[in-house]
Amino acid sequence: GNIIQRLIDRDYLTIEQVKDSQDKIGNRYSLNKLYDAIDQYIDQNVLIKDKKRKKTISVSDDLDNNPLNYLARKVEVEFGRYLSPIEREEVAQWLSVDHYTPEVIELALREAVLSQAYSLKYIDRVLLNWQRHNLKTVDEIERFLKRNR
Incomplete structure (x- = not known):
């Protein structure tokens, strides 16, 4: 299926209204929600929180x-x-x-x-x-x- 539609359906891709320098209104895609979701995923899955020493160790180390x-x-x-x-x-x-x-x-x-x-x-x-x-x-x-x- 259409990847853009799938991203919109999952609320990862939003369409924002923006004004240009001549005050014309246009639309622009924003992937901010996708980036937030990726950040959250990385925090939960890729970083090992070392609770005893209060520091975060990355798996990639x-x-x-x-x-x-x-x-x-x-x-x-x-x-x-x-x-x-x-x-x-x-x-x-x-x-x-x-x-x-x-x-x-x-x-x-x-x-x-x-x-x-x-x-x-x-x-x-x-x-x-x-x-x-x-x-x-x-x-x-x-x-x-x-x-x-």
């Missing part, structure tokens, strides 16, 4: 200790989209098969973004290039980059 999740999320933020399962697998292989460190992969991601090349293939080529130059640490790579800018 555990994920951050996992380099694959950390890197996948970094790439997703930079690319502005979710990675497919196959792409996640590729990131996992950089770590487990190619033994690149998360810091080196992050540097390669930065190079891709600076070149406006939002693809894992590009990141892979950057990593391979560094490998061919026998660059293993962040320091070595940064010195190499400075020389070749």
Whole structure:
């Protein structure tokens, strides 16, 4: 069915009347109620309230200790989209098969973004290039980059 109609039926999407600069009345969609519902859901389900210490621990803290999740999320933020399962697998292989460190992969991601090349293939080529130059640490790579800018 029509997603907009379903959101309106569930009261997540409202239509507000607004006046423009010429005092013309127009309609505008508002998703504020949906955002409120999402916030509430996250509060109840994603955050663990630590009552003894009066602080809130996010479930995602555990994920951050996992380099694959950390890197996948970094790439997703930079690319502005979710990675497919196959792409996640590729990131996992950089770590487990190619033994690149998360810091080196992050540097390669930065190079891709600076070149406006939002693809894992590009990141892979950057990593391979560094490998061919026998660059293993962040320091070595940064010195190499400075020389070749």
